[in-house]
Amino acid sequence: MGDQEADIARIKETARALGRIRDTFAERANPAEGYGVDDLGSEKILDAFDTFAGNWKIHRRQLTEELEKLRGITKTAAQxxxxxxxxxxxxxxRTDERTGKDQPKGAGR
Structure with a gap:
């Protein structure tokens, strides 16, 4: 097994960013919500937005759940x-204390 290094600050920032993305997805609604045929100019366009909104709601929920899982994984990894x-x-x-060795600089960040 080779040397491994984890950038804990970057992993924590990734978890925070995933949380912000999740929040954004959770807040986004149907872009045509509140508009009618008079606003959009056509019943077909209104129907298309309604169909989109139904699909978007399902997919948005799934994306939000997946983003929350990823946020949790990265947060747990950092911890x-x-x-x-x-x-x-x-x-x-403790080993250094038992053996009388001096502690290297930067140990235990």
Whole structure:
């Protein structure tokens, strides 16, 4: 297994961004809501928007759920990396204390 590095700040920002995207999707409604035939000029256009709105509502809900799952995964990943980093730093400190070694600079961020 090779060296691995996680940019925890970037993972956290990704989780926040996914949350903002999810919120945007959750708030978006039918773009023709509140308009009638007089506004749109045709019953066919109004029907098309109604059909779109029904499909959009279903797909928007699915997208919102998937975005929430991804947000949760990235948030949990960031927390897990932080906890692991902290635990490893603590283990290294305890080992250094037992062996009398000086602690390297930057350990345990």
């Amino acid at each position: 897990s990396y932080e906890e692991l980093d902290h635990e490893l730093a603590e283990a290294l400190r």
